[in-house]
Amino acid sequence: MLGLAKEKRIRLIPTQVLVLGFASIIIVGAILLALPIASSAGKSIGFLNAVFEATSAVCVTGLVVVDTGRDLSLFGQMVIITLIQIGGLGFMTMATLVFLILGKRITLRERLVIQEALNEFNLQGVVRLTKSIIGITFLIEGIGAMVLATRFIPMYGLVKGIYYSIFHAISAFCNAGFDIMGDYKNFIEHTDDFIINFALMSLIILGGLGFYVLLDISRNRRFRKWSLHTKLVVCVTTALIGLGALFFLVVEFNNPGTLGNYSWKGKFLGALFQSVTTRTAGFNTIDQAALTDASKFMSTILMLIGASSASTGGGIKTTTVTVLLLTVFSIIRGKQDTEIFGRRIPGTVVRKALAIVTINLTIFIMVSMILSLIESYPLIDLLYETASALGTVGLATFYNNALSSVSKILIILSMFAGRVGPLTLTLALAMRLSRDKGILKYPEEKVMVG
Numbered sequence: 017m018l019g020l021a022k023e024k025r026i027r028l029i030p031t032q033v034l035v036l037g038f039a040s041i042i043i044v045g046a047i048l049l050a051l052p053i054a055s056s057a058g059k060s061i062g063f064l065n066a067v068f069e070a071t072s073a074v075c076v077t078g079l080v081v082v083d084t085g086r087d088l089s090l091f092g093q094m095v096i097i098t099l100i101q102i103g104g105l106g107f108m109t110m111a112t113l114v115f116l117i118l119g120k121r122i123t124l125r126e127r128l129v130i131q132e133a134l135n136e137f138n139l140q141g142v143v144r145l146t147k148s149i150i151g152i153t154f155l156i157e158g159i160g161a162m163v164l165a166t167r168f169i170p171m172y173g174l175v176k177g178i179y180y181s182i183f184h185a186i187s188a189f190c191n192a193g194f195d196i197m198g199d200y201k202n203f204i205e206h207t208d209d210f211i212i213n214f215a216l217m218s219l220i221i222l223g224g225l226g227f228y229v230l231l232d233i234s235r236n237r238r239f240r241k242w243s244l245h246t247k248l249v250v251c252v253t254t255a256l257i258g259l260g261a262l263f264f265l266v267v268e269f270n271n272p273g274t275l276g277n278y279s280w281k282g283k284f285l286g287a288l289f290q291s292v293t294t295r296t297a298g299f300n301t302i303d304q305a306a307l308t309d310a311s312k313f314m315s316t317i318l319m320l321i322g323a324s325s326a327s328t329g330g331g332i333k334t335t336t337v338t339v340l341l342l343t344v345f346s347i348i349r350g351k352q353d354t355e356i357f358g359r360r361i362p363g364t365v366v367r368k369a370l371a372i373v374t375i376n377l378t379i380f381i382m383v384s385m386i387l388s389l390i391e392s393y394p395l396i397d398l399l400y401e402t403a404s405a406l407g408t409v410g411l412a413t414f415y416n417n418a419l420s421s422v423s424k425i426l427i428i429l430s431m432f433a434g435r436v437g438p439l440t441l442t443l444a445l446a447m448r449l450s451r452d453k454g455i456l457k458y459p460e461e462k463v464m465v466g
Contacts, residue, residue, distance in 0.1 A: 035436050038074060038103075042432070045070030045099045054092035061087065064424060068416070071428045073099035075435035076328055078193025078298030078410020079427065081417040085196035096194055097183055103435065104190025104223070104328040105153060149227045152234075153189065156222055160185035163215040188219035191329040193298015193410030200415070207301040208282035213289055220297040221257070224323035225249055244359045245335060249324045252334040253295075256318065260291030263314055273306025294318040296329030298410025304400075305413040312396050312413065319400075319407040320380065330408030330434040332376050339369040380406055383430050390423050405430035 050066035052059050061069070065081045072079050073096045082088065084096060161181040169177030180196065187194045195202050206212045222230065232246040239247065265287035268275040275283045289301045294315045307315070322331010343354045343366050354361040384402045388395055397413045404411050405427045419427070 038432070038436055041099065041102055042067070042070045042074050045074060045095060048095045049088075049092060054089055054095060056087055056089045056092075064421060065417075068424055068428055069096065070099060071431050072410070073192065073194065074103040075408050075431040076100060076103045076190045076192040076296075076330070077405065077408040077431045077434070078187075079405060079412060079416055079431065080194070080410075081419075081424065083198060083200055084194050085198035093183070093196060097186055100190050100192040100194060101186055104186075104192065105149065148231055152227065152230055156219065157182075157185045157189050160189060160215055160219045163211065167209065167211050184216070185219060188216045188297065188299065189223040189328065191220060191223045191296045191298070191323060191327070191408070193293070195299065203299055203301045204303065207286050207289075208278060210281075210285065213285045213301065216297075216299055217289060217292045220292050220295070220299070221253070223328040224295055224297070225253060226324040226327035228326050229324065244357055244361075245325075247357055248335050248338050252338050253324065256295065256321065256334070257288070257291050260294065260314065260318055261288040264290045264311055267308055267311050267314075268302070271306065271308060274302040274311075290315070291318070294409060294411065295321070296323045296331055296407055296409050298404075300411055304411050305397075307413070309396050312400050315411065316396075316400050316403040319403040319409045319411070320376065322407045322409075330406075332373055332407075336369045336372050339366055340373060343369075376406065379430065379433060383426050386426060387423055390420055401427070402430060406434040408434045 046063065046067040046069075048054060049069050050060050050063045054066075055061050060066075061082050068079075068081050071077075084093060088096065161178075164181040164185055165177055168180045171177065172180055183194075183196055186192075197203065197205075203212065203216070226249060229246045229249045232243055233250075236242055242250075261284075265275070265283060268287065268290075269283060270276050275286045278286060286302050289299075290311075293299050293301075295318060304312075304315075320332055321337050322333055323329025324334045325336070339354065339361055342356055342361065346352075346354050354366055380402055383406070384395075384399050387398045387402060391398060393401075393414055400411070400413055401416075403409070408431060416424070416427070
Protein backbone atom coordinates (compact mmCIF):
# COMPACT_ATOMS: atom_id res chain seq x y z
CA MET A 17 0.00 0.00 0.00
CA LEU A 18 2.85 2.37 0.83
CA GLY A 19 4.44 1.70 -2.54
CA LEU A 20 1.12 2.36 -4.29
CA ALA A 21 0.76 5.63 -2.40
CA LYS A 22 4.22 6.70 -3.50
CA GLU A 23 3.37 5.89 -7.12
CA LYS A 24 0.24 8.03 -6.89
CA ARG A 25 2.07 11.05 -5.53
CA ILE A 26 1.63 14.12 -7.68
CA ARG A 27 4.80 14.82 -9.63
CA LEU A 28 5.09 18.46 -10.60
CA ILE A 29 7.08 19.57 -13.61
CA PRO A 30 9.48 22.54 -13.13
CA THR A 31 7.10 25.09 -14.70
CA GLN A 32 4.34 24.03 -12.28
CA VAL A 33 6.72 24.33 -9.33
CA LEU A 34 7.62 27.88 -10.41
CA VAL A 35 3.98 28.96 -10.73
CA LEU A 36 2.96 27.42 -7.42
CA GLY A 37 6.07 28.82 -5.73
CA PHE A 38 5.31 32.40 -6.76
CA ALA A 39 1.64 31.94 -5.86
CA SER A 40 2.56 30.65 -2.39
CA ILE A 41 4.82 33.64 -1.69
CA ILE A 42 2.06 36.00 -2.81
CA ILE A 43 -0.46 34.36 -0.45
CA VAL A 44 1.93 34.57 2.52
CA GLY A 45 2.74 38.19 1.67
CA ALA A 46 -0.95 39.07 1.34
CA ILE A 47 -1.74 37.58 4.76
CA LEU A 48 1.05 39.65 6.35
CA LEU A 49 0.01 42.86 4.56
CA ALA A 50 -3.63 42.33 5.57
CA LEU A 51 -2.67 42.45 9.26
CA PRO A 52 -3.47 45.72 11.09
CA ILE A 53 0.20 46.03 12.07
CA ALA A 54 1.09 46.46 8.36
CA SER A 55 -0.98 49.64 8.12
CA SER A 56 0.11 53.01 9.47
CA ALA A 57 -3.50 53.60 10.53
CA GLY A 58 -3.54 50.43 12.61
CA LYS A 59 -6.35 48.77 10.65
CA SER A 60 -6.31 46.26 7.82
CA ILE A 61 -6.08 47.55 4.27
CA GLY A 62 -8.43 44.73 3.18
CA PHE A 63 -7.51 41.31 1.84
CA LEU A 64 -8.06 42.13 -1.86
CA ASN A 65 -5.86 45.20 -1.54
CA ALA A 66 -3.31 43.10 0.33
CA VAL A 67 -3.30 40.51 -2.47
CA PHE A 68 -2.90 43.32 -5.02
CA GLU A 69 0.07 44.79 -3.12
CA ALA A 70 1.71 41.40 -2.52
CA THR A 71 1.31 40.39 -6.17
CA SER A 72 2.74 43.70 -7.34
CA ALA A 73 5.73 43.29 -5.01
CA VAL A 74 6.49 39.63 -5.79
CA CYS A 75 5.97 40.26 -9.50
CA VAL A 76 8.21 43.37 -9.19
CA THR A 77 5.58 45.55 -10.82
CA GLY A 78 4.97 48.62 -8.69
CA LEU A 79 1.25 49.18 -9.26
CA VAL A 80 -0.28 50.04 -5.87
CA VAL A 81 -3.70 50.57 -4.33
CA VAL A 82 -2.28 52.14 -1.15
CA ASP A 83 0.54 54.64 -0.78
CA THR A 84 3.55 52.60 0.34
CA GLY A 85 5.26 55.51 2.10
CA ARG A 86 2.15 56.97 3.74
CA ASP A 87 -0.35 54.15 4.29
CA LEU A 88 1.97 51.27 5.24
CA SER A 89 3.79 51.00 8.57
CA LEU A 90 7.47 50.15 8.86
CA PHE A 91 6.42 46.49 9.19
CA GLY A 92 4.34 46.73 6.01
CA GLN A 93 7.20 48.39 4.13
CA MET A 94 9.62 45.69 5.28
CA VAL A 95 7.22 43.02 4.01
CA ILE A 96 7.03 44.82 0.66
CA ILE A 97 10.80 45.14 0.21
CA THR A 98 11.32 41.50 1.23
CA LEU A 99 8.76 40.37 -1.34
CA ILE A 100 10.46 42.57 -3.94
CA GLN A 101 13.85 41.01 -3.26
CA ILE A 102 12.40 37.50 -3.45
CA GLY A 103 10.47 38.32 -6.61
CA GLY A 104 13.42 40.03 -8.28
CA LEU A 105 15.88 37.25 -7.65
CA GLY A 106 13.27 34.50 -8.05
CA PHE A 107 12.03 32.31 -5.25
CA MET A 108 14.25 29.40 -6.32
CA THR A 109 17.34 31.63 -6.09
CA MET A 110 16.32 32.68 -2.58
CA ALA A 111 15.56 29.07 -1.69
CA THR A 112 19.02 28.09 -2.90
CA LEU A 113 20.53 30.78 -0.68
CA VAL A 114 18.69 29.32 2.32
CA PHE A 115 19.79 25.79 1.39
CA LEU A 116 23.41 26.93 1.16
CA ILE A 117 23.25 28.70 4.52
CA LEU A 118 21.73 25.62 6.17
CA GLY A 119 24.18 23.30 4.39
CA LYS A 120 21.36 21.39 2.69
CA ARG A 121 22.19 19.39 -0.43
CA ILE A 122 20.48 20.63 -3.61
CA THR A 123 18.86 17.69 -5.38
CA LEU A 124 18.59 17.07 -9.12
CA ARG A 125 14.91 17.97 -9.06
CA GLU A 126 15.66 21.30 -7.42
CA ARG A 127 18.41 21.93 -9.97
CA LEU A 128 15.88 21.36 -12.77
CA VAL A 129 13.56 23.97 -11.27
CA ILE A 130 16.48 26.42 -10.93
CA GLN A 131 17.36 25.79 -14.57
CA GLU A 132 13.79 26.61 -15.62
CA ALA A 133 13.69 29.69 -13.39
CA LEU A 134 16.95 31.08 -14.80
CA ASN A 135 16.00 30.15 -18.38
CA GLU A 136 19.29 28.29 -18.68
CA PHE A 137 20.05 25.85 -21.51
CA ASN A 138 22.33 23.57 -19.48
CA LEU A 139 21.81 21.92 -16.11
CA GLN A 140 25.49 21.85 -15.31
CA GLY A 141 26.69 24.70 -13.10
CA VAL A 142 23.25 26.14 -12.21
CA VAL A 143 24.05 26.17 -8.48
CA ARG A 144 27.35 27.98 -9.11
CA LEU A 145 25.47 30.42 -11.35
CA THR A 146 22.93 31.00 -8.59
CA LYS A 147 25.71 31.86 -6.13
CA SER A 148 27.11 34.37 -8.62
CA ILE A 149 23.67 35.90 -9.12
CA ILE A 150 23.19 36.39 -5.38
CA GLY A 151 26.64 37.93 -5.01
CA ILE A 152 26.32 40.34 -7.95
CA THR A 153 22.83 41.39 -6.83
CA PHE A 154 23.88 42.37 -3.32
CA LEU A 155 27.01 44.09 -4.68
CA ILE A 156 25.11 46.26 -7.19
CA GLU A 157 22.33 47.06 -4.73
CA GLY A 158 24.92 48.01 -2.10
CA ILE A 159 26.78 50.37 -4.45
CA GLY A 160 23.48 51.89 -5.60
CA ALA A 161 22.38 52.47 -2.00
CA MET A 162 25.66 54.23 -1.21
CA VAL A 163 25.27 56.58 -4.19
CA LEU A 164 21.65 57.38 -3.27
CA ALA A 165 22.72 57.95 0.34
CA THR A 166 24.81 60.95 -0.76
CA ARG A 167 21.53 62.69 -1.61
CA PHE A 168 19.02 61.15 0.79
CA ILE A 169 21.06 61.54 4.02
CA PRO A 170 21.35 65.35 3.61
CA MET A 171 17.61 65.45 2.82
CA TYR A 172 16.20 63.14 5.51
CA GLY A 173 18.93 62.63 8.11
CA LEU A 174 21.22 59.67 8.74
CA VAL A 175 18.83 56.84 9.71
CA LYS A 176 15.96 57.75 7.40
CA GLY A 177 18.36 58.60 4.57
CA ILE A 178 20.06 55.19 4.79
CA TYR A 179 16.69 53.43 4.94
CA TYR A 180 15.41 55.33 1.89
CA SER A 181 18.63 54.56 0.02
CA ILE A 182 18.50 50.81 0.68
CA PHE A 183 14.78 50.53 -0.06
CA HIS A 184 14.95 52.36 -3.38
CA ALA A 185 18.20 50.65 -4.46
CA ILE A 186 16.57 47.23 -4.04
CA SER A 187 13.36 48.41 -5.69
CA ALA A 188 15.28 49.90 -8.64
CA PHE A 189 17.60 46.95 -9.30
CA CYS A 190 14.66 44.53 -9.04
CA ASN A 191 12.77 46.78 -11.48
CA ALA A 192 9.92 46.97 -8.96
CA GLY A 193 9.11 50.68 -8.93
CA PHE A 194 7.87 50.79 -5.33
CA ASP A 195 8.75 54.04 -3.56
CA ILE A 196 8.28 55.38 -0.03
CA MET A 197 8.45 59.08 -0.87
CA GLY A 198 4.80 59.43 0.19
CA ASP A 199 1.63 60.98 -1.29
CA TYR A 200 2.15 59.15 -4.60
CA LYS A 201 4.88 61.68 -5.48
CA ASN A 202 7.45 59.10 -6.55
CA PHE A 203 10.48 61.05 -7.86
CA ILE A 204 8.65 63.90 -9.61
CA GLU A 205 10.34 66.41 -7.29
CA HIS A 206 13.76 65.15 -8.45
CA THR A 207 13.34 65.32 -12.22
CA ASP A 208 16.53 67.37 -12.72
CA ASP A 209 18.58 65.79 -9.91
CA PHE A 210 21.46 64.17 -11.79
CA ILE A 211 22.74 61.90 -8.97
CA ILE A 212 19.33 60.43 -8.11
CA ASN A 213 18.45 59.98 -11.79
CA PHE A 214 21.84 58.45 -12.61
CA ALA A 215 21.72 56.03 -9.66
CA LEU A 216 18.16 54.85 -10.32
CA MET A 217 18.62 54.52 -14.09
CA SER A 218 21.88 52.58 -13.65
CA LEU A 219 20.23 50.16 -11.22
CA ILE A 220 17.20 49.72 -13.49
CA ILE A 221 19.32 49.07 -16.58
CA LEU A 222 21.67 46.63 -14.82
CA GLY A 223 18.73 44.71 -13.35
CA GLY A 224 17.00 44.65 -16.72
CA LEU A 225 19.99 43.34 -18.68
CA GLY A 226 19.80 39.94 -17.04
CA PHE A 227 22.16 38.05 -14.73
CA TYR A 228 23.68 35.98 -17.55
CA VAL A 229 24.57 39.16 -19.46
CA LEU A 230 26.13 40.81 -16.41
CA LEU A 231 28.28 37.74 -15.74
CA ASP A 232 29.25 37.40 -19.40
CA ILE A 233 30.34 41.05 -19.60
CA SER A 234 32.32 40.76 -16.36
CA ARG A 235 34.17 37.69 -17.66
CA ASN A 236 34.66 38.83 -21.25
CA ARG A 237 35.57 42.48 -21.58
CA ARG A 238 35.50 42.65 -25.39
CA PHE A 239 32.38 42.75 -27.54
CA ARG A 240 33.60 40.05 -29.95
CA LYS A 241 33.99 37.59 -27.07
CA TRP A 242 30.44 38.04 -25.81
CA SER A 243 27.83 35.39 -26.50
CA LEU A 244 25.22 36.10 -29.16
CA HIS A 245 22.59 36.57 -26.42
CA THR A 246 24.70 39.23 -24.67
CA LYS A 247 25.39 41.07 -27.93
CA LEU A 248 21.69 41.19 -28.80
CA VAL A 249 20.63 42.30 -25.31
CA VAL A 250 23.19 45.13 -25.11
CA CYS A 251 22.57 46.40 -28.65
CA VAL A 252 18.78 46.27 -28.45
CA THR A 253 18.64 47.75 -24.94
CA THR A 254 20.89 50.65 -25.98
CA ALA A 255 18.81 51.27 -29.12
CA LEU A 256 15.48 51.20 -27.26
CA ILE A 257 16.67 53.56 -24.54
CA GLY A 258 18.23 55.98 -27.03
CA LEU A 259 15.32 56.05 -29.47
CA GLY A 260 12.78 56.20 -26.64
CA ALA A 261 14.55 59.14 -24.99
CA LEU A 262 14.73 61.03 -28.31
CA PHE A 263 11.02 60.39 -28.92
CA PHE A 264 9.94 61.64 -25.47
CA LEU A 265 12.24 64.65 -25.69
CA VAL A 266 10.72 65.76 -29.00
CA VAL A 267 7.07 64.97 -28.21
CA GLU A 268 7.04 66.27 -24.60
CA PHE A 269 9.48 69.16 -25.10
CA ASN A 270 6.86 71.92 -24.79
CA ASN A 271 4.26 70.00 -22.77
CA PRO A 272 3.77 72.11 -19.59
CA GLY A 273 2.47 69.06 -17.71
CA THR A 274 5.68 67.06 -18.23
CA LEU A 275 8.93 68.57 -19.59
CA GLY A 276 7.78 72.00 -20.77
CA ASN A 277 8.78 73.96 -17.66
CA TYR A 278 12.25 72.44 -17.19
CA SER A 279 15.65 73.57 -18.41
CA TRP A 280 17.51 71.59 -21.06
CA LYS A 281 19.06 69.50 -18.28
CA GLY A 282 15.66 68.67 -16.80
CA LYS A 283 14.17 67.95 -20.22
CA PHE A 284 16.99 65.57 -21.13
CA LEU A 285 16.98 63.74 -17.79
CA GLY A 286 13.17 63.52 -17.78
CA ALA A 287 13.03 62.08 -21.32
CA LEU A 288 15.87 59.65 -20.65
CA PHE A 289 14.35 58.48 -17.36
CA GLN A 290 10.96 57.95 -19.01
CA SER A 291 12.60 55.80 -21.68
CA VAL A 292 14.47 53.73 -19.06
CA THR A 293 11.64 53.34 -16.56
CA THR A 294 9.08 52.12 -19.11
CA ARG A 295 11.33 49.09 -19.59
CA THR A 296 9.63 47.47 -16.51
CA ALA A 297 10.94 49.74 -13.72
CA GLY A 298 7.88 51.76 -12.66
CA PHE A 299 9.52 54.84 -11.12
CA ASN A 300 8.56 58.16 -12.66
CA THR A 301 9.99 61.68 -12.62
CA ILE A 302 7.22 63.21 -14.76
CA ASP A 303 3.43 63.06 -14.40
CA GLN A 304 2.24 60.04 -16.41
CA ALA A 305 -1.32 61.34 -16.64
CA ALA A 306 -0.08 64.53 -18.33
CA LEU A 307 1.72 62.69 -21.14
CA THR A 308 0.43 63.18 -24.66
CA ASP A 309 -1.46 60.26 -26.19
CA ALA A 310 1.50 59.66 -28.52
CA SER A 311 3.85 59.32 -25.54
CA LYS A 312 1.39 57.05 -23.74
CA PHE A 313 1.24 54.83 -26.81
CA MET A 314 5.03 54.74 -27.15
CA SER A 315 5.31 53.95 -23.43
CA THR A 316 2.80 51.12 -23.91
CA ILE A 317 4.97 49.60 -26.66
CA LEU A 318 8.13 49.88 -24.53
CA MET A 319 6.35 48.34 -21.54
CA LEU A 320 5.16 45.39 -23.61
CA ILE A 321 8.71 44.77 -24.87
CA GLY A 322 10.10 45.02 -21.35
CA ALA A 323 13.52 43.95 -20.13
CA SER A 324 15.72 41.01 -21.13
CA SER A 325 15.52 37.30 -20.37
CA ALA A 326 16.67 35.99 -16.95
CA SER A 327 16.54 39.53 -15.54
CA THR A 328 14.59 41.14 -12.72
CA GLY A 329 12.22 42.72 -15.25
CA GLY A 330 9.23 41.43 -17.16
CA GLY A 331 7.66 41.95 -20.57
CA ILE A 332 7.90 40.02 -23.81
CA LYS A 333 11.68 40.54 -23.56
CA THR A 334 14.11 42.32 -25.87
CA THR A 335 15.61 39.18 -27.38
CA THR A 336 12.18 37.67 -28.07
CA VAL A 337 11.11 40.67 -30.14
CA THR A 338 14.52 40.84 -31.82
CA VAL A 339 14.38 37.20 -32.90
CA LEU A 340 11.01 37.74 -34.58
CA LEU A 341 12.17 40.94 -36.31
CA LEU A 342 15.31 39.21 -37.56
CA THR A 343 13.13 36.37 -38.88
CA VAL A 344 10.97 38.87 -40.77
CA PHE A 345 14.08 40.49 -42.28
CA SER A 346 15.39 37.06 -43.29
CA ILE A 347 12.14 36.28 -45.09
CA ILE A 348 12.23 39.65 -46.87
CA ARG A 349 15.80 38.95 -47.97
CA GLY A 350 14.82 35.50 -49.20
CA LYS A 351 16.89 33.60 -46.62
CA GLN A 352 15.82 30.37 -44.99
CA ASP A 353 17.60 30.95 -41.67
CA THR A 354 17.48 33.69 -39.04
CA GLU A 355 21.00 35.10 -38.82
CA ILE A 356 22.85 37.86 -36.95
CA PHE A 357 26.51 38.53 -36.06
CA GLY A 358 27.64 35.53 -38.09
CA ARG A 359 25.42 33.13 -36.14
CA ARG A 360 22.24 31.20 -37.02
CA ILE A 361 19.34 31.16 -34.55
CA PRO A 362 17.65 27.73 -34.27
CA GLY A 363 14.09 27.31 -35.53
CA THR A 364 12.97 26.10 -32.10
CA VAL A 365 13.95 29.49 -30.61
CA VAL A 366 12.01 31.31 -33.36
CA ARG A 367 8.88 29.22 -32.68
CA LYS A 368 9.16 29.81 -28.93
CA ALA A 369 9.51 33.56 -29.52
CA LEU A 370 6.42 33.52 -31.74
CA ALA A 371 4.44 31.65 -29.07
CA ILE A 372 5.51 34.11 -26.34
CA VAL A 373 4.56 37.18 -28.39
CA THR A 374 1.23 35.66 -29.45
CA ILE A 375 0.23 34.69 -25.91
CA ASN A 376 1.29 38.08 -24.50
CA LEU A 377 -0.60 40.08 -27.11
CA THR A 378 -3.68 37.87 -26.69
CA ILE A 379 -3.73 38.50 -22.93
CA PHE A 380 -3.08 42.21 -23.50
CA ILE A 381 -5.99 42.57 -25.92
CA MET A 382 -8.42 40.53 -23.83
CA VAL A 383 -7.69 42.31 -20.53
CA SER A 384 -7.80 45.74 -22.21
CA MET A 385 -11.18 44.98 -23.78
CA ILE A 386 -12.68 43.76 -20.51
CA LEU A 387 -11.36 46.79 -18.62
CA SER A 388 -12.87 49.09 -21.26
CA LEU A 389 -16.28 47.53 -20.58
CA ILE A 390 -15.96 47.94 -16.81
CA GLU A 391 -14.08 51.21 -16.32
CA SER A 392 -14.85 54.70 -17.63
CA TYR A 393 -11.24 55.76 -18.25
CA PRO A 394 -10.06 56.58 -21.81
CA LEU A 395 -8.98 53.54 -23.82
CA ILE A 396 -5.39 54.76 -24.13
CA ASP A 397 -5.14 54.87 -20.32
CA LEU A 398 -6.54 51.34 -20.02
CA LEU A 399 -4.10 50.07 -22.65
CA TYR A 400 -1.36 51.79 -20.67
CA GLU A 401 -2.55 50.16 -17.42
CA THR A 402 -2.75 46.68 -18.96
CA ALA A 403 0.69 46.93 -20.55
CA SER A 404 2.07 48.17 -17.24
CA ALA A 405 0.64 45.16 -15.39
CA LEU A 406 1.53 42.54 -18.01
CA GLY A 407 5.02 43.99 -18.48
CA THR A 408 5.44 44.22 -14.67
CA VAL A 409 6.25 47.93 -15.01
CA GLY A 410 4.13 49.75 -12.44
CA LEU A 411 3.44 53.04 -14.20
CA ALA A 412 -0.14 54.31 -14.21
CA THR A 413 -2.09 57.34 -15.39
CA PHE A 414 -4.73 57.05 -12.64
CA TYR A 415 -5.01 55.79 -9.07
CA ASN A 416 -5.51 52.03 -8.96
CA ASN A 417 -7.45 52.23 -5.70
CA ALA A 418 -10.32 53.67 -7.75
CA LEU A 419 -10.62 50.48 -9.82
CA SER A 420 -13.50 48.07 -9.24
CA SER A 421 -12.86 44.73 -7.54
CA VAL A 422 -13.16 42.87 -10.86
CA SER A 423 -10.63 45.18 -12.49
CA LYS A 424 -8.22 44.74 -9.58
CA ILE A 425 -8.45 40.96 -9.97
CA LEU A 426 -7.74 41.27 -13.70
CA ILE A 427 -4.68 43.42 -13.00
CA ILE A 428 -3.52 40.93 -10.34
CA LEU A 429 -3.76 38.06 -12.83
CA SER A 430 -1.97 40.13 -15.49
CA MET A 431 0.90 40.95 -13.13
CA PHE A 432 1.23 37.30 -12.15
CA ALA A 433 1.21 36.14 -15.78
CA GLY A 434 3.76 38.80 -16.68
CA ARG A 435 6.18 37.75 -13.94
CA VAL A 436 6.15 33.98 -14.30
CA GLY A 437 5.91 34.32 -18.07
CA PRO A 438 2.76 33.65 -20.13
CA LEU A 439 4.39 30.68 -21.87
CA THR A 440 5.52 29.18 -18.54
CA LEU A 441 2.05 29.74 -17.10
CA THR A 442 0.41 28.14 -20.13
CA LEU A 443 2.67 25.10 -19.95
CA ALA A 444 2.09 24.77 -16.22
CA LEU A 445 -1.70 24.88 -16.57
CA ALA A 446 -1.84 22.64 -19.63
CA MET A 447 -2.59 18.94 -19.21
CA ARG A 448 0.49 16.82 -19.53
CA LEU A 449 0.15 14.74 -22.63
CA SER A 450 1.72 11.32 -22.86
CA ARG A 451 4.76 11.10 -25.08
CA ASP A 452 4.51 9.31 -28.37
CA LYS A 453 6.23 5.92 -28.23
CA GLY A 454 7.13 6.17 -31.87
CA ILE A 455 8.01 8.93 -34.30
CA LEU A 456 4.98 10.01 -36.29
CA LYS A 457 5.08 12.57 -39.08
CA TYR A 458 2.02 13.58 -41.07
CA PRO A 459 2.13 14.35 -44.81
CA GLU A 460 3.11 17.92 -45.60
CA GLU A 461 0.64 20.26 -47.32
CA LYS A 462 0.99 23.98 -47.98
CA VAL A 463 -1.43 26.66 -46.75
CA MET A 464 -1.78 30.09 -48.37
CA VAL A 465 -0.72 32.94 -46.04
CA GLY A 466 -0.35 36.66 -46.56
